[in-house]
Every structure is written in structure tokens, then in C-alpha cells.
Amino acid sequence: MPQDDFIVGLEIGTSKVCAVVAEGRPDGTIKINGVGQAPSRGVRKGEIVDFETAGKCVREALADAEEKSDVMIGSVYLCVSGGHIESFNNRGSVNIPEEREEICEDDFEDVQAAAREVSIPAPNQFLHSILQHYYVDGQDGVLNPIGMMGRTLEADFHIIHGVGTRIKNSIRCVKELDIEVEDVVFGPLASAQVVLDVNQKNLGALVVDMGAGTTGYVVYADGAVKHSGCLGVGGDHITNDISLGLRIPMARAEKLKLEEGAVRLGRAVPGERIVLKDETGFAGKEIEREMLNTIIHCRVRETFELVKKRLDASGASMDFLGAGVQLTGGCSMLSGVDDLAQEIFGLPVHVTCVKGTMSGPTSAFENPQYSSAIGLVKYAQAMTAGVRRPGFFRRIARRLPFFNNLL
Amino acid sequence: MIALPRSNTPGLHPELVIKIIGLGGAGANALDRIQLDGFDGAELIAMNTDSQSLAGSVAPVKVQLGRQTTRGLGTGGDPELGYAAAEEACDEVRSAIDGASLVFVCVGLGGGSGSGAAPLVANYARQQGALVVAFVTLPFTFEGRRRLAQAEEALASLRQQADVVICFENDKMGDAVSPRAGIQEAFAAADHTISQSVRAVAAILQRRGLIHAGLDEITTILRAQNARCLFGVGEADGDNRAHAALERALRNPLMDRGRLLSDVSQLLVHVAGGPTMTLNEVTLLMEELNRHISDTTRLLFSTAVDPRLGNKMSVTILSSLAAGAAEAAPAPVARVVPAPAPIPVPAPVSAPVSVAAPPVIEPPLIQAEEPAPAPMVRRVRTAPAPIRPAPAPIPVEPEPEPEIIAPAAALVRPAPIITAPVPVPVPVAPAPAPAPAPTVAPVPEPADEGKVAAKGPKTAAAATGKPRTAREEKQEQMQFEPVNRGRFEKSEPTIVDGQDLDIPAFMRMNVRVK
Numbered sequence: 001m002p003q004d005d006f007i008v009g010l011e012i013g014t015s016k017v018c019a020v021v022a023e024g025r026p027d028g029t030i031k032i033n034g035v036g037q038a039p040s041r042g043v044r045k046g047e048i049v050d051f052e053t054a055g056k057c058v059r060e061a062l063a064d065a066e067e068k069s070d071v072m073i074g075s076v077y078l079c080v081s082g083g084h085i086e087s088f089n090n091r092g093s094v095n096i097p098e099e100r101e102e103i104c105e106d107d108f109e110d111v112q113a114a115a116r117e118v119s120i121p122a123p124n125q126f127l128h129s130i131l132q133h134y135y136v137d138g139q140d141g142v143l144n145p146i147g148m149m150g151r152t153l154e155a156d157f158h159i160i161h162g163v164g165t166r167i168k169n170s171i172r173c174v175k176e177l178d179i180e181v182e183d184v185v186f187g188p189l190a191s192a193q194v195v196l197d198v199n200q201k202n203l204g205a206l207v208v209d210m211g212a213g214t215t216g217y218v219v220y221a222d223g224a225v226k227h228s229g230c231l232g233v234g235g236d237h238i239t240n241d242i243s244l245g246l247r248i249p250m251a252r253a254e255k256l257k258l259e260e261g262a263v264r265l266g267r268a269v270p271g272e273r274i275v276l277k278d279e280t281g282f283a284g285k286e287i288e289r290e291m292l293n294t295i296i297h298c299r300v301r302e303t304f305e306l307v308k309k310r311l312d313a314s315g316a317s318m319d320f321l322g323a324g325v326q327l328t329g330g331c332s333m334l335s336g337v338d339d340l341a342q343e344i345f346g347l348p349v350h351v352t353c354v355k356g357t358m359s360g361p362t363s364a365f366e367n368p369q370y371s372s373a374i375g376l377v378k379y380a381q382a383m384t385a386g387v388r389r390p391g392f393f394r395r396i397a398r399r400l401p402f403f404n405n406l407l
Numbered sequence: 408m409i410a411l412p413r414s415n416t417p418g419l420h421p422e423l424v425i426k427i428i429g430l431g432g433a434g435a436n437a438l439d440r441i442q443l444d445g446f447d448g449a450e451l452i453a454m455n456t457d458s459q460s461l462a463g464s465v466a467p468v469k470v471q472l473g474r475q476t477t478r479g480l481g482t483g484g485d486p487e488l489g490y491a492a493a494e495e496a497c498d499e500v501r502s503a504i505d506g507a508s509l510v511f512v513c514v515g516l517g518g519g520s521g522s523g524a525a526p527l528v529a530n531y532a533r534q535q536g537a538l539v540v541a542f543v544t545l546p547f548t549f550e551g552r553r554r555l556a557q558a559e560e561a562l563a564s565l566r567q568q569a570d571v572v573i574c575f576e577n578d579k580m581g582d583a584v585s586p587r588a589g590i591q592e593a594f595a596a597a598d599h600t601i602s603q604s605v606r607a608v609a610a611i612l613q614r615r616g617l618i619h620a621g622l623d624e625i626t627t628i629l630r631a632q633n634a635r636c637l638f639g640v641g642e643a644d645g646d647n648r649a650h651a652a653l654e655r656a657l658r659n660p661l662m663d664r665g666r667l668l669s670d671v672s673q674l675l676v677h678v679a680g681g682p683t684m685t686l687n688e689v690t691l692l693m694e695e696l697n698r699h700i701s702d703t704t705r706l707l708f709s710t711a712v713d714p715r716l717g718n719k720m721s722v723t724i725l726s727s728l729a730a731g732a733a734e735a736a737p738a739p740v741a742r743v744v745p746a747p748a749p750i751p752v753p754a755p756v757s758a759p760v761s762v763a764a765p766p767v768i769e770p771p772l773i774q775a776e777e778p779a780p781a782p783m784v785r786r787v788r789t790a791p792a793p794i795r796p797a798p799a800p801i802p803v804e805p806e807p808e809p810e811i812i813a814p815a816a817a818l819v820r821p822a823p824i825i826t827a828p829v830p831v832p833v834p835v836a837p838a839p840a841p842a843p844a845p846t847v848a849p850v851p852e853p854a855d856e857g858k859v860a861a862k863g864p865k866t867a868a869a870a871t872g873k874p875r876t877a878r879e880e881k882q883e884q885m886q887f888e889p890v891n892r893g894r895f896e897k898s899e900p901t902i903v904d905g906q907d908l909d910i911p912a913f914m915r916m917n918v919r920v921k
Contacts, residue, residue, distance in 0.1 A: 044898045083901055119687050121695070122647035232901035233908050240893040241911035245920040250894060291920055298913040306903055 006033070007384075008065070009376025010076040011187070012054060012170055014043045014213025014236055015330065017061035019076070020364070020373040021069035024381040032360025032377075035370065036065025045232040046081035046187070046214035048169050055173050062177065075180035077376040080170050081187035081214045083232025085127065085162035090115045093154040103136065103145045107153050115157040125164035127186055132156040132224040158225045160186050182380065188216030188228060190375030193382070194354040194365075195326045196220060203322030206345065208307060209372060210331035212236050217307050221321065227314045231306055235331045238299050245295045246287055252276065257334075262293050263300050264336035300337060304344040324348035328371040425449035425609055426507035426537075430525050431489075432457065432481075433515020433544060435464045437605075440598035441513075442466065446606055448613060449511075452503050454528065456492045456520045457481040470503050472496045472524055482519025486557055489523020501531050509612065509622075510537040511605050512569065517546035517554040522561035529568035538622055540608060541569040542601050547577045571626060573638065575600060600659070607640040607723040611677045616711030620677055624707050628675045628725055637667055642721040648680075649688040652722045653695055668699040669905035671726040675707045680720040682712055692722065701905030 009020045018037040022030050038060035042050030062073055092115025094107055112129060120126070134142040136150040145153055171181045192207040204221040212235040219227040238261070243253035260274050268289040276285045311318060324347045327338060332351045341349040354365035354374050364370055427449050429438030435453050442451060442465045453466035458479035461469050471479070473492020482488035493500065504510060510532040514521040529539045543562060546554045566572050577597055611620050641655030657668075668674065676696065678689055689710060700706070895901075895909035902908070906915060913920055 044895070045901065047899075049898065119691065121650055121691055123650060231903065231908075236894070237908070237912075240895060240909075241913060244891055244893045244911050245913060294918060295911070295913050295920060298916050298918055299911070302908075302912040302916070306908075309904075 006069075006071050006073075007377045007380045008071075008073050008076040009079065009190070009373045009380065010058070010062070010174065011079040011373040011376070012043060012048065012058060012173065013040055013081075013211055013372075014046055014234060015211070016040050016369070017054075017057045018370060018373045019061045019065035019073070020370065020377055021065050021071050021073065022360070022374070022377040024377070024384075028381070030358050030360075030374075030377055030381060032358060032364050032374070033071060034065055034067075034069025035361065035364045035373075036061050036063070036068055038064060044213060045083060045234070045236070046211070046230070047084075047166055048173055051169065051173060055176055058173055059177055062179065073179060075182050076174060077380045078170060078174060078181050078184045079187045079190050079372050079376050080127070080162065080167050080184050081211070081216055081230055082162065082166060083214065083230055084124075084166055085160060085186060085216075085230045086124075087158060087160045087228045088118075089132070089156060089158050089226070090118050091154055091156050092116070093152060095152050096150060101149045101151075103148050103150055103153050105146060108146065108155075111153050111155045112157065115155065116159065118159075120161050123163050123165065124161045125167065126159060126161050127167065127184065128158075128160040128189065130158045130160070130189075130225045132158055132226070133222075158228065160189070160228060162186075183383065185376055185379050186216070186228065186230075187211070187214070187372045188218045188230065189225070190373075190379050191216070191328050191371040192218045192220065192225075192375065193378040194358075194375040195328050195352045195371055196323070197355060198223070200323035200326075204320045205323035206311070206318070206321055206325045206347070208304075208325060208327050208332075208341070209329040210234055210303070210327065210337075211329040211369075211372075212331075215303050215307065215329075215331075217311070219311065219321070227311060229307075229310055231303065231310075233299075233303050233306075234329075237303075238296055238331070238334075241295050241299050242292065246292065248276065248285065248287075256287070256292065257296065260289070260292060261296050262335040263297050263340050265290070265293060265297050267336075268293060296334065297340070300331070300334070300340055301344065304341055308344055318345065318347065321347055324350060326350055326352045328352055328368040330369045332368045423509060423613060424507045425509045425511065425613075426452055426504060427511040427513065427605060428452045428454055428504070428528060428532075429464070429466060430454050430512060430514040430528060431518055431521030432460055433518070434513045434521055435460055435466075436594070437513040437515075437542070437598045437601040439465050440595070440602040441605055444599075444602050444606065446602075446609070449609060450507075454493075454496075454500065454503075454520075454524065456489065456524075468503055470496060470499045472500075472520065482523065484554070484557075485519045486523035486561060489519040489521065490527060491523075492520065493524035493527040497531070500528055501535065504528075504532050504535055504537065507532070507535070507537045509609075510539050511609070512539060512541045513543075513601055513605065514541065514565075515544045515546070516558035516561045516565075517550060518557075522557050525561060526564040526568045529565055533568060533570075539569040539571075541565055541572045542604055543572060543574050544597060544601070545574065545576045573604060603640045604638060607638075607677075607721075608725075610679065610713070610721075611675075611709065611723060611725075614679060614711035614713050616677075616679070616709050618709045619711070620675060620707060620709035624675055624709070625725065628673055628707065628727060637671065637724070637726045639724040640721070642716075642719050644717070644719040648718075648720040649692040650695065652720045653692050656722045656724050657699070668696075668704075668724075668726070669701055669902060669907060671700065671704060673705040673707065673726065674700060675723075675725040676709070677723040677725075678708075678710045678720070679713050679716060679723075681716040681718055682714060683718060684712060684720055688720065692720075696724075699902055699905065704905065 005023060007022050007024055009022070011018045016037050017040045018035065020035050021033045023033060024030055038057045040054070040057050042048060042053030042057065048054045062076075065071075066073055092111040092113070094110040094114055096103060096107060112131075116126060116129060133140070133156045134145045135154040135156075136142050136145050136148055137152055138154075139150075142148070167184060171184060174181050188207060188209040191209040192201075195207055196205055201220040202223045205219075207218045207220070209216045209218075214230050214232055214234050216230040217228060218225060235257070239250060239254045239257055242248070242257055242261075243250045246253070246256075248256070256274070256276070270290070272289040273286045274289055274292065276287060325341055325345050327341055327349060328351070331337065338349045338351050351368065353368040353371055358365050358374070365374055425448065427438065427441060427446075429435045429441075429451070432455065435455060438451055438453055450468060451466040452468040452470060453461055453464040454470040454472055455461045455464075456472045456477045456479075458471055460481075461471055473482075473488070473495050476492045476495050477488060482492065510529075512525060512529055512532070514525045516522045516525070525541065525543070529541060532539045543565065545558050545562070548555070562572070562574065575597065608625065611625065612622055639656035639659035641652040641657070641659070643651035643655060645651065676693070678684075678692060680688070693708070892907075892909040893911075898909070900907055900909055
């Protein structure tokens with residue numbers, strides 16, 4: 001029988017499918033019971049391209065998680081990603097009826113609905129609308145307007161939306177296994193929940209989650225999400241570049257990237273060569289280390305520059321990010337990636353993984369690959385806590401019944 | 408008092424008389440398709456040597472070519488015959504075209520009637536003061552090299568006569584339909600694409616839009632130092648019509664899902680819709696399109712409300728691709744030739760008058776080695792196009808490599824008259840012509856060059872007006888490595904700011920990797 005007090009975060013990633021089974025404690029800490037994973041197939045750039053194969057991988061990962069945690073999984077929180085996901089900020093405004101002057105819960109719903117009254121491309125659906133700030137009669141910086149007197153209530157929201165059918169595909173992939181999907185969460189947003197603590201969110205930080213298929217980013221300032229987005233470029237592209245540039249097979253390129261790859265330039269001994277050991281009886285191949293690093297460098301640099309360009313274009317000021325840049329996701333394990341990010345973003349950069357009050361197998365939360373899957377658990381815990389806790393969690397808007405619209 | 412005449416179709420350009428000519432068998436098929444798809448506001452004229460095929464055509468006006476020459480039969484694939492037939496029917500053709508300000512010529516090249524008659528018909532039309540837009544198809548490869556060579560030859564002369572040539576390769580059109588589709592469907596797809604293009608170009612010109620685009624814009628787009636044409640049309644209705652229409656336009660066989668758009672320098676976008684079209688829809692559509700193009704692309708935008716579209720919205724994207732950039736894309740692309748500047752067209756064939764050849768090509772070639780070439784002999788050969796299976800050093804069999812063209816035929820006649828077989832220079836060295844001076848065309852093309860590759864440098868050189876030596880050409884060609892996306896070849900392209908991110912970053916940054 002599925003146990004209700006367990007939270008399962010499921011990420012159908014481009015390189016791996018990963019399910020985290022955890023227990024939320026009343027004091028806000030999380031205990032991880034087990035992490036199941038399976039290599040992913042049928043997923044490209046964060047989106048499912050082979051439904052059946054991806055389904056099998058999900059089944060494998062969930063079975064693995066059940067075995068490791070000894071918990072039967074009945075429902076999951078699902079993480080979505082992909083280049084189709086976009087975001088913008090919008091202000092919603094409602095007038096409080098004449099007969100009452102006090103702002104109440106309903107107004108909150110209305111203002112959120114008002115903020116969503118914008119045109120997004122027709123195939124897209126809202127994924128999140130996250131509260132940034134309230135304004136009551138133009139008064140700035142209201143933290144909690146309920147109970148306050150006022151004539152108009154305004155609120156800034158950060159709205160994340162994506163192509164409906166693609167999000168549905170991920171959901172269906174899980175539902176086929178007779179497992180409920182409690183909620184869908186944008187990947188980098190989930191990661192941010194665990195790599196940033198409340199203090200960092202208030203100081204301001206940029207989280208860059210560079211996975212195999214996508215590079216997602218979220219900007220926090222004043223405790224609220226200011227900007228977010230996703231590029232359909234990730235570690236797979238690095239591998240592909242290596243494979244094409246050095247003319248070696250993909251599998252070999254992937255191995256080479258993991259074992260020898262670095263982003264730094266000019267560090268290799270001139271002319272230093274890496275000998276590829278042969279596996280199939282063919283003669284090994286020699287590769288110049290600097291060449292390998294150049295290929296990786298070009299791709300990572302370009303990706304960061306694109307993120308920077310998008311952030312600049314969005315008007316999110318980089319100067320106020322007191323907590324700097326937090327890099328996470330599989331690609332953040334590349335050697336020297338922090339230096340490059342520092343050069344491009346002009347901010348202190350940390351490669352991080354899950355922080356905060358966690359317990360369980362340390363191998364799980366000390367690996368940046370699991371940030372988003374564990375982040376899902378944290379997100380879910382915050383959502384289901386029921387009580388509005390001070391700090392960030394109050395600021396995540398309650399979600400419209402997005403999921404009910406979907407299926 | 409001034410009386411304002413009201414045209415009966417509001418919103419349409421009143422005085423534009425359009426005539427669409429379907430030439431030869433393939434032309435007739437395309438014409439039938441245009442008729443079936445419904446196209447009013449233009450007169451359809453079928454011209455053919457084959458009276459049977461002509462009888463089967465739905466076009467209201469029919470012109471039989473070569474009553475004497477072919478006696479109602481086809482030409483048997485001989486362009487000479489097609490040419491003679493068109494010449495014979497000169498008066499009939501002229502009277503059929505008479506009064507048109509815009510003439511579309513639809514023709515399938517490679518056969519006899521189409522290849523032979525098309526340049527001549529285009530010539531007549533221009534003499535009558537009409538603008539000529541030619542939509543041509545090149546034969547399937549399996550139809551043989553000979554046919555392809557004939558087609559290329561015809562294309563070259565057509566390019567000199569028509570203002571704009573939009574060229575579809577049948578091979579590429581086949582890609583658009585599923586491999587299991589019936590052959591009829593495959594051919595129908597080709598006809599359909601032509602029909603769509605004809606209607607789209609006509610629509611752009613006819614609709615008196617809110618923001619109007621005219622033929623001047625179209626020619627600007629297609630004339631610029633470029634060699635290839637990207638063309639996409641999409642129509643859609645429903646809630647999501649803006650998105651769907653663009654999607655369809657990009658899915659056109661000539662567009663490669665928008666991948667090629669990132670390389671273009673200018674782009675014409677025409678958005679039309681019924682009265683219900685909203686600004687918001689146009690904005691969304693343009694935003695989406697902008698993702699595919701780079702910041703520096705010059706965008707010519709035009710929009711119109713056309714009540715005939717009802718609830719539909721239609722997008723037409725027209726562009727040409729810089730010659731070099733095309734190499735990067737192994738995609739189906741059509742070729743467009745910069746039309747020669749309007750020049751007095753010579754009266755029919757007899758007089759050996761010079762015919763417009765894009766002047767840019769001229770200097771380098773003359774400069775190439777020869778003391779005093781008779782210009783017009785060269786011209787025909789060097790018109791930006793004729794690319795063919797590269798000639799072997801010693802032409803054993805003269806007809807596929809017609810290197811020498813008699814001055815008279817040079818004007819319009821696609822079928823060359825061969826005066827003497829001349830050795831063609833081997834690729835690298837443009838050796839001084841060994842034979843009588845003006846006979847050798849120094850078009851050294853390595854035999855293994857694909858058509859596309861051969862085309863690129865040529866036009867590039869033409870564009871810059873630089874003298875082109877064989878060495879230079881070789882250098883340029885080295886850059887054109889086919890771009891490989893590896894495992895992302897088949898996946899949905901990730902295009903940000905006009906850059907295809909699936910292409911390795913180091914390649915786009917021009918970092919040398921060895």
C-alpha cells in the first residue's frame with residue numbers, strides 16, 4: 001500500500017531517470033530514504049522523444065527506488081524541463097469591492113488570476129505563477145496583505161509557462177505506470193529550493209542547473225523569483241561536440257568528457273596527449289588534451305553567455321545578487337567550470353549541491369546531479385506544509401489547479 | 408465632382424493583370440493543380456506541343472505550340488524541337504500573353520517542350536512589358552544525366568529572360584512526402600508546392616495591405632547577391648492559427664524547419680488574415696519567427712487583411728540565402744537567380760545581339776586568360792547557373808557538355824549548337840584556351856563537387872566582383888564542410904538568436920580543431 005507521508009520526486013532527465021523517496025519531518029527537515037535511478041533513453045534535450053522507451057526507464061528507476069527505500073510508490077512530484085519553457089513577470093490588480101475594505105483570501109485568488117490574463121502562445125500552459133510582491137493602494141513592499149485595509153490590491157507574479165502537450169507527455173509517461181502525479185515543477189526551480197537557503201534567496205542568487213539535456217536558470221532577489229528560463233543545451237551537446245570534433249564515437253566521447261574533460265584553457269602541458277585505450281581490439285587513438293578542453297570550453301562558454309544575454313535582456317540586474325552564482329546539475333562537475341562562469345557572470349561562483357537540513361545517504365545529496373530530484377521533495381514539502389511559514393515559502397503562490405486542467 | 412471608381416474586389420490591387428502559363432507536360436499538371444486549388448484573379452494559359460495533353464488541361468486558354476513542327480505530337484524530349492515549336496507559335500503566344508502585367512511561367516525542365524519553349528516564352532512576355540516570374544522544377548536524378556543537363560541548360564537561359572526564377576528540385580520535393588506514399592502523391596506534392604508558391608506570390612502582390620509589399624521588395628529579396636531561395640507558405644485556422652500557420656510555413660520542403668533562416672540576410676514576411684486577425688496574433692507569430700533569425704537580418708514585413716481568407720491566417724516567408732551559407736545546409740533549397748537588370752530584349756532569335764547576363768560574372772572570366780573573347784559567346788555559358796556533372800577532361804561525347812555555343816543560339820536557345828569539341832581544362836589550372844580563342848569556358852569544376860558546392864563559390868565570387876582564379880575557388884570550397892549535428896541531426900532544432908545550437912559551438916566560433 002502506498003504510504004502517504006512519503007514524498008517522491010521524479011526527474012525524467014536526459015541522461016538519467018532519478019526517483020528520490022523522502023520523508024518530510026514536521027520541523028522542515030527531510031530524510032531521504034532511498035534514491036533510485038536508471039539510465040535514461042528516449043529523452044532528448046529534456047523532452048521525451050520516445051515515449052515507450054522512456055516509460056521503461058521510469059519504471060526501472062521507480063522500481064529501484066522502491067527497492068532501496070522499501071517504500072511503495074503511489075504518487076510522485078514530477079520535474080519538467082525543456083527549451084520550450086519560458087517565463088515573464090506580470091502585475092495583476094484587483095479592486096476591493098466598496099462594501100468591504102478588508103483584503104481577504106479571495107482577493108488573493110483574483111489578483112493571481114488577473115496576473116495570468118496575458119497572452120501566451122496558444123499551445124502553452126501555465127506551469128507556475130510565483131508571487132513576488134504585493135502592493136496595497138500603491139504601497140510598496142507589503143508582505144501579507146490579508147486583513148489589511150485597502151482599495152486596490154496589486155501583486156507582481158513571475159509566470160512560467162511551457163508547451164502543454166510536452167508537459168502532458170511527461171505526465172502521461174508516469175501515469176501509464178499507474179502512478180499519480182501530484183504536481184509538475186519546473187526543474188531549475190526545484191533545484192533552487194535545495195541549493196539556496198532562505199538567506200541566499202533574500203540576498204539574491206542565480207542558480208544555473210546545467211544538466212545533460214538542458215541548462216535551466218533561476219534568479220532570486222529579495223526572496224522572490226525574478227527570472228527563470230531554460231536553454232535546450234546541456235552536457236549532451238558537449239559530448240556531441242567532442243564526438244564530432246575529435247571524430248570518435250559518442251560513447252567514447254562521453255567517457256572522455258567525464259574522465260579527462262576540463263573547461264580551463266591553457267592549463268595542459270603543450271602537446272600533452274591523451275591515449276584512448278582501445279576496447280575492441282582496434283588501435284588506440286591519441287588526442288591532444290588542449291583540443292578536448294577547447295571544444296568543451298567553447299560550448300560551456302557559449303551556453304553561459306546565452307544565459308547571461310537572456311538575463312541582461314530580461315532586465316534582471318546582476319549587481320544585486322549577493323549570494324552569487326550557484327552552479328548545479330551534472331555539468332557543474334566539469335573541472336574549471338566555476339572559473340569560466342565567474343569570468344562570464346562577473347560574480348562569485350560556487351558549485352553546489354543539496355544543502356540544508358537533510359539526512360540519509362550522503363552520496364545522494366552531495367552529488368549535484370540529484371539537485372532537482374531532491375529539490376522536488378523540498379518543494380513538495382513546502383507546498384503541503386499547509387501552514388504559511390515565514391520567508392520564502394509564503395511567497396510561492398498557491399498554484400492554480402494547473403494539473404487538473406491537464407488531464 | 409470627382410468620381411472615385413470602386414473596384415469590385417476591395418483590398419485588391421486593381422490593375423494587376425496576372426497570367427499564369429503552364430508550359431509543357433509538367434507545367435500543365437501544375438496549372439491543373441492551381442485551378443483545382445482555386446485561384447481567381449488570374450488567367451490560366453496552357454501551352455504545349457502535345458495536343459492530347461493540351462486537350463486534357465483544365466486551363467481556359469490553350470496554345471498549341473508547333474502545329475507544323477511537331478504536328479500535335481510531343482517533342483520527344485528534344486528541346487531544339489520545343490524551341491522551334493515555340494518560335495512557330497510566336498504570334499499565338501504573344502496574343503495570349505497580351506495585356507498582362509505579371510506573367511508566371513510554370514514549367515518542368517528537362518523535357519523538350521518545357522525546356523525549349525520556356526526561355527522564349529519568357530522573352531516574349533518581357534517584350535510585352537510584363538514582369539516574368541518563373542517557377543521551374545528540375546527532373547528527378549533517376550531521369551538521367553542527359554535530362555538534367557538539358558534542364559540546367561534551359562535554366563541558364565531562362566534565368567536571363569525571367570525577372571525572378573524560383574527553382575524546385577524534384578528530388579527534394581520527394582522528401583516532403585513519406586517514402587511509402589504513392590508516386591502519384593509524390594508528384595502531386597510537387598505540383599501542390601508550385602501551386603502554393605504561385606498563389607502566395609500573387610497574393611503578396613495583389614493584396615493592398617496595411618503594410619504593403621510589392622514586386623520591388625520581392626525582387627530586392629531575391630536579387631541580392633544570393634543564390635538560393637527559401638520559400639514557405641502556411642495557412643491555418645482555429646484557436647492557434649498564428650502558431651500553426653508559421654509552423655506549416657517552416658515545414659515547407661524548402662525551409663528545413665527554419666534552420667536555414669538563421670543565415671539569411673534579408674527576409675520578406677507576409678502575414679495575411681481575415682478580418683478577425685488580431686494584432687496580438689501577428690505579434691506572437693513574429694516573435695516566434697524572430698527566434699529563427701539573427702539580429703542582423705533585415706526583415707521586410709508586410710501584412711494585409713483579405714476577407715477571402717475568412718477565419719484563416721496565412722504566412723508567407725520568402726528569402727534568399729547567401730551562397731556560402733547554403734553549403735552548411737544539406738537541405739532542400741531552391742535556387743533563385745538574380746535577374747538581370749531590365750535590358751532591351753532582342754527581337755526574336757535571328758540577330759546575334761547580346762543578351763543580358765548578370766554583369767558581375769563577366770569581368771573575372773574575361774580576365775581569366777583570354778585575349779579577346781567574343782563576349783556573347785561566353786555570356787551564355789557563364790550565366791550564374793549552368794552547373795552540370797562536371798566535364799571529363801576529354802569530351803568524348805559532345806552533347807552533355809556543350810561548351811561552345813553559337814552566338815545566335817546563345818540568346819535564348821537552350822539547346823546548344825556544337826561547333827567543335829574542345830578539351831575542357833582540368834580543374835585547377837585555367838589554362839589558356841588551346842583552341843580558337845573564345846571557345847573554352849573556364850569553369851573548372853572538380854568532378855566530385857556536388858552541385859551545391861560548385862554553385863557556392865561561383866556566385867560568391869560573382870557577388871564580390873572579385874576576379875576568380877582557380878586557386879581562390881579551391882580555398883573557398885575548403886570551408887564548406889557539411890555541417891553535422893551528430894546525435895541532434897534528427898531532433899528538434901534548438902535555435903536561439905538565429906544560431907543553431909546543435910551545431911558544435913567550436914565550429915560556429917571558427918575554432919580550429921584537429
